[in-house]
Amino acid sequence: MEKQKSFLPTAPYKGTRDFYPDEMRFRNWMFSVMRETVQSFGYQEYDGPILESFELYQAKSGEEIVQRQLYDFVDKGERRVAIRPEMTPTLARMVAGEVRNLAKPIRWFSIPNLWRYEQPGKGRLREHWQLNVDLFGVNSYRAEVEIILIADSILKKFGAPKGSYQIKVSHRGILDSFLGKSLGLAAEKSQAVSKLLDKKAKISKEAFEEEIKVLLDNPSKQLDLIYKYLDSNLNTVGDLPGIDPSSVEFIKNLFSDLAGLGVKDQLEFDPSIIRGFDYYTGCIFEVFDTNPENRRSLYGGGRYDNLIGLFSNDQLSGIGFGLGDVTFKNFLEGHKLIPDLNKKNAVLIPIMEEKLFPEVLKLAAELRAEGIGVETMLESAKLGKQIQTAEKKGYQFLLFLGESEVAENKVQIKDIISGSQDLVSRTELISVLRKSLLG
Amino acid sequence: MEKQKSFLPTAPYKGTRDFYPDEMRFRNWMFSVMRETVQSFGYQEYDGPILESFELYQAKSGEEIVQRQLYDFVDKGERRVAIRPEMTPTLARMVAGEVRNLAKPIRWFSIPNLWRYEQPGKGRLREHWQLNVDLFGVNSYRAEVEIILIADSILKKFGAPKGSYQIKVSHRGILDSFLGKSLGLAAEKSQAVSKLLDKKAKISKEAFEEEIKVLLDNPSKQLDLIYKYLDSNLNTVGDLPGIDPSSVEFIKNLFSDLAGLGVKDQLEFDPSIIRGFDYYTGCIFEVFDTNPENRRSLYGGGRYDNLIGLFSNDQLSGIGFGLGDVTFKNFLEGHKLIPDLNKKNAVLIPIMEEKLFPEVLKLAAELRAEGIGVETMLESAKLGKQIQTAEKKGYQFLLFLGESEVAENKVQIKDIISGSQDLVSRTELISVLRKSLLG
The missing domain is CATH 3.40.50.800 (Anticodon-binding domain)
Structure with a gap:
């Protein structure tokens, strides 16, 4: 009997994708529509190396990313490096390096490939591509107007119909004043409560209440306030004791300007919007797919002051968002927004x-x-x-x-x-x- | 005295590049010209993950790459992985995975980011981008005609003037028959001699002769043959004893067809062209910059039979080339071929x-x-x-x-x-x- 030859597997590494010509055509098309949209607002493309020093993420990324999801290793020259799990640290490093030479406002975008060690599942892989759009050097709420207008314009450019998506907006100043003043929580407890609010939609009401009561000094009164907060709208949230009035005013101005630009029905104030990252300091927003089979966050972002503080004493406020290709493709498929890409020229x-x-x-x-x-x-x-x-x-x-x-x-x-x-x-x-x- | 704050460095990881908007505009422009050229020949773009299993490179890449230049590590799930140092193993894996479903000829291209752990120097970084163009499923020399025509068309598309580059061509069949039959060397010595021929241009005549004499049984006679071989042209190389006539015929047909397509003066038979990779089996070629300050290989490629043999029993002959962005940019700069890219629309x-x-x-x-x-x-x-x-x-x-x-x-x-x-x-x-x- 002939000895059987053993072959190498043809499947890609776990949790990753091969882009055969059909998939590649889709990817190029999707990115070209995004590119065209952000370039029409004067944004310029940048890129950085996919490997960065480990300390960059240690200093800037959340603990979960660094300890459990980072692809880090030691190179042949004993340098500890990591494959980028997100673009913001690279962006901050690059902006900081040229901050005094760059004309403000700085309007930049990138479409990097990002890697995280995760258990692959629906809409979650170990690598994805992510449009990153960022605006630096504008303190006024008009930066928020522009960034949310772009987030909305991208969806419109893809032909997303009315009602297919929702943009939920909040402000860290509202959340922080609610936790610190309305509820009177100390910093540590504030953080724990905000994490619970973030995951509320994913757990039962009983589980939520059970977990939150442990963190409260006066559960019956404070839980009542929490429900009032979550049920509030832009006109009522300011009635809660201690809520920062300037943050409420900020969102009102933002909504009024956006309404004048045709962004109105899809816009909603939602005090439960938290965003996972620690570096957000002002307005935050998240775009949701309203498709009942795919009701999930598509992308989001917000304001981060002092992003470059790790690199220099210069002050620079920024705002931006990141949009991942895997979930966005699900959105386009769900709403049948993908044209025939096979036509050959x-x-x-x-x-x-x-x-x-x-x-x-x-x-x-x-x-x-x-x-x-x-x-x-x-x-x-x-x-x-x-x-x-x-x-x-x-x-x-x-x-x-x-x-x-x-x-x-x-x-x-x-x-x-x-x-x-x-x-x-x-x-x-x-x-x-x-x-x-x-x- | 105030404690001094220590900042993170803003420089990228050693041997890599940041693409600020100006550099990114250049990169996008360069790739778009390449893309347009290869697409005009019906080539389709593909891509694969930047991380692959270590065993893929262990099986397919040369020893120097695997042992000294590979960015390999063990992931959190104990899989040994590597950042791709070249695209061909990924290409072979992907083609093998769908070989029975893909219409032949398969015409594919990609512009991947590749990583090698090297000592950074002029034109050599730890990462670069490389256009890869490959054609599968054609045994005739017409595949070579097309691939070399594309290599030439790319340069013309960038406006490279006559005389700014040279395309040097040879054939493994000619080299192998020279080493094995003209010189009568056994396989091991053949390989050592071919490595020496490859580096001949970089060392002195004395050093070359000293090193090669150790490998020869009858140095005076064999060295004479070697010089005759290196001095030969397409009409004389066949006069050497033992040279494979069909390989010579192959190159003659190739040159005749290319001449009819306007690729003539820049084309040259050069028996000293070796190409480092072990997997080439037929025609090989290399494009050289003729700029005296940058006289070096710009890119090259050749025929590789049975590239997918590690994955399947199917037979498929391929030919292709890879073109790196760093050396190519040097070429464009040296010949002043970069237009004003700053014009804003x-x-x-x-x-x-x-x-x-x-x-x-x-x-x-x-x-x-x-x-x-x-x-x-x-x-x-x-x-x-x-x-x-x-x-x-x-x-x-x-x-x-x-x-x-x-x-x-x-x-x-x-x-x-x-x-x-x-x-x-x-x-x-x-x-x-x-x-x-x-x-």
């Missing part, structure tokens, strides 16, 4: 006669010079088989070049979809293809 | 009067809907300072909106370059900007 030329191959290459070069993509077959085969290949590759147009066509300087053009086939001159060919493929 | 609107800010946002929205990018200032400042900001950001056009302009539904448009300033209607504005920015 290219044609295929089979080989009719072996000796005419140089003519095939010449025709291909002519068409490429006109901006028309051309794939040629390179080996002779039965014509039926070559047409099958064209179909499998998704081509609409095939060009046939036989001896009589070459003699007459003409080409047969076959439209696979309509089934028609026409003999045309080279000039006609170019105008037909331009109209059909590039128009 | 956007305008900036300063704030003339605080209360007119909503009008600024409305005008911005109008222009964005017409495809014109708009950056607006968000906080009031002296007009002179806002114009300075516009200049620093590289804008050509500024739009001014004062009370009288709003009342008349007009806009002042200032051209920073010419210094002119005109009062125009909204419709005129759009047509002026379209022509200047998008035309």
Whole structure:
């Protein structure tokens, strides 16, 4: 018996994705729509290395990321490094490095690949791509107006219909004054309570109350206040004792400006919006998919003051958001917003006669010079088989070049979809293809 | 005395690059020209995860890469993984995984970020980006015709003038028959001699002869043959005893077809072309910069049969090349082929009067809907300072909106370059900007 050969697996590393041409076409399309939107607001693209020093994340990222999710290791030169789990630390490092030379406001975006060691599940992988949009150097609430307008414009650019998403907004100043003044909690307890509020939607009412009572000195009174807080709207939240009036005013101004820009029905004040990251200091927001089968946070962000404080004494306030490709793709699929991306702006030329191959290459070069993509077959085969290949590759147009066509300087053009086939001159060919493929 | 605060460094990890907006604009431009060229030949983009299993490289990459240059580590789940040092193993894995479903010929390209632990130096970093172009499923020399035509087309697309580069071509069949038959060397010695031939250009004649004599049985006669081989051209190499005639014929056919496609003067048969990788099995080529200050290999590739043999019993011949961004940028700079990339397709609107800010946002929205990018200032400042900001950001056009302009539904448009300033209607504005920015 022959010894069985053992093969390497063809699957990618656990929790990651291969982008075959179909998936890659989707990814390029999705990012190009995002890029176009943020560039229309004057944002400029940047990027940094996917490996950074471990200490950058140790200093800037949350404990859960650093201790449990970071891909960190020691390099061959004894430097401790990590694959980036988020872009903000790199952004802060880069902005800090040039903060005195950069014209304000700084408007930057990036679409980095990010890695976290997680148990893969629906909408959660070990790597994803994330649009990061950030604005630095503007203290006024108008920075929030612009960032939320962009978050909304991206969805509109993808054709997201009314009611398919919701933008929930709150302010750390409201939450902090509620925890510290309305409830009278000390800093440590405040943090524990805010973490519980963040996960409230995911647990039962009983579990929530049981857990929160442990943290409260006067549970019956304080729990009543908590429910009042969670039920409040922009007009009533200020009635709670101790709530910071300037933060409420801030959100009111923001909502009023956004309404004038067509962002109104999809906007909602929601005091339960927390956002996991420690570095948010002002307004925070989160965009939700309203699809009942996919009701989840799509993306979010907020204001972070003094992001560059770890690198320099300079002061710079920023605001931004991050949008991950996996959940966003689910949104586009759920609302049927993905167009046909398989339409090719290219044609295929089979080989009719072996000796005419140089003519095939010449025709291909002519068409490429006109901006028309051309794939040629390179080996002779039965014509039926070559047409099958064209179909499998998704081509609409095939060009046939036989001896009589070459003699007459003409080409047969076959439209696979309509089934028609026409003999045309080279000039006609170019105008037909331009109209059909590039128009 | 106040305790001094210690800051984190703002420099990126050793041997890597930050892409600030200027560098990123260059990178995007360079890749878009490459993308456009290879897509015009019907190539489709793919990508894979930047982390792969260690065993993939252990099985496929050269010893030097695996033992000394690989960024490998053990993940939190005890899997040994590595950051990709080259794309070919990922490509082989992906093609193998779908080999029976993919229509042949398979034409794929990718522009991955690759990492190697190296001592950073000129043109050599720890990370770079590399265009990878590959064609599978064609045994005929026409695959070589196409791949070398693409390698040439890329340079032409960037405007590389005649004489700025050279494409040197050889064939493993010629080298192997020279080593094995002309010189009569056994496999091990063949490999050592071929390594020496590869580094000959970098060492002195004396050093070369000293090192090679140790490997030869009959140094005087064999060294004479080696010099004859290195001095040979396509018409004389076949005169050496034992040279495989079919490989010579292959290169002759290739050169003849390429000459018909305008690739002639830049093409040269060079029997000393070796290429480092073990997996090349047929034609090999390398593109050289002829700039005397940068005379070096820009990129290269060749034919590799049975690339997917580690994954399956299926047979599939491939040919491809890889082009790194760092050396290629040096080429473009050396030959002054980089256009002005700072031209903005956007305008900036300063704030003339605080209360007119909503009008600024409305005008911005109008222009964005017409495809014109708009950056607006968000906080009031002296007009002179806002114009300075516009200049620093590289804008050509500024739009001014004062009370009288709003009342008349007009806009002042200032051209920073010419210094002119005109009062125009909204419709005129759009047509002026379209022509200047998008035309």
